[in-house]
Amino acid sequence: MTNISAGSMNYDGDDFVAASRAALVAALYAAGPNEPTLVEQWQTQHLAAAVYLRENPHRVTERELGNGAAARNTAIQQLGEESSSRKAFYNLVRNIADGPEEPPAAPRQSLLSRLRRSVTQRRQETESMLLHFFVHTEDIRRAQARWAPRKLTDEYADALFEQLREHAxxxxxxxxxxxxxxxxxxxxxxxxxxxxxxxxxxxxxxxxxxxxxxxxxxxxxxxxx
Incomplete structure (x- = not known):
């Protein structure tokens, strides 16, 4: 079972991505919508939108915005503005807590193909989202008037460092x-x-x-x- 708070990193087990997701969700809930972040021009609802769309890129396509970074940025801004009320914001945060959605299956896609894609997505999540969850949690916390560094367990810090080594x-x-x-x-x-x-x-x-x-x-x- 994972036990996370926004101010510290405590957990049982070694699912570091899940622990980081939980810390990010806790930070978003604590901050609420329309609060500043370290990312220029992003408030907390835009940051939440960016996380959600990064894990669910098919939602960008569904908005008929095309492909590429420009389309994603437009989608982030739109979803962020739609999520500026407290009710919409907390619904978005709950979606992040639930994890990536299953994307629509392509026509004639076999069960084996879907399972292979699911395995690939889980591997990619482990490889890339650990660092991004951690950084976005700090984007929220460190934009506040008062904050202090979280105390990370040695195991969690090791996991961050190894992922940094891979992508540095x-x-x-x-x-x-x-x-x-x-x-x-x-x-x-x-x-x-x-x-x-x-x-x-x-x-x-x-x-x-x-x-x-x-x-x-x-x-x-x-x-x-």
Whole structure:
């Protein structure tokens, strides 16, 4: 059973994606709609819409907005505005808590094909949503006047760091210098090689925030060339 609060990370078991989802849902419920986040031009209802549509991309198509990032951004704005009332917002948050929907089956799609797609979706969720759930939870918490870093269990911090290790090169691909991420326990990730190196040191969660575009809000030490 998972036991989560928005201010701390406590859980039994090793389903880290479920734990992160629960923490995000708790933060959204606590904040309510029309509250600021760290994401420019997004209030809490827009952030919730972004999470929901990321997990349910078929909903973008259903809105007849086409494909690609522009269509997704438009869908986020529209769903966010539709979810600005408390009732609509909490309905959206409940949908996030329930997890991804089963997308409509393609014509003549076999049961085996649907099962294979379901397995693939679960694997992709584990690989990508852990970091995004964590960061979006902090997008809500750290936009408030008073906040404090959550105390993460060692196991959860390890899971974040390992996912960061897998994706770090993509996050720093456009950086102007090399980047080395150094966890406070001494573990390192060479995110980008280069003659000049920038060293970023901090706990696993803070390194995740830096990597995913929140450097001004990550509690890290930076040693630039």
């Amino acid at each position: 090169r993509r996050y720093y691909a456009n950086a102007k210098t090399g980047y080395v991420l150094i966890r406070t326990n001494g573990e390192r990730i060479v995110a980008k090689r280069g003659t000049d190196q920038t060293f970023v040191t901090g706990p696993a969660g803070e390194l995740v925030l830096h990597a995913l575009g929140r450097p001004d809000h990550a509690l890290v030490l930076i040693d630039r060339p």
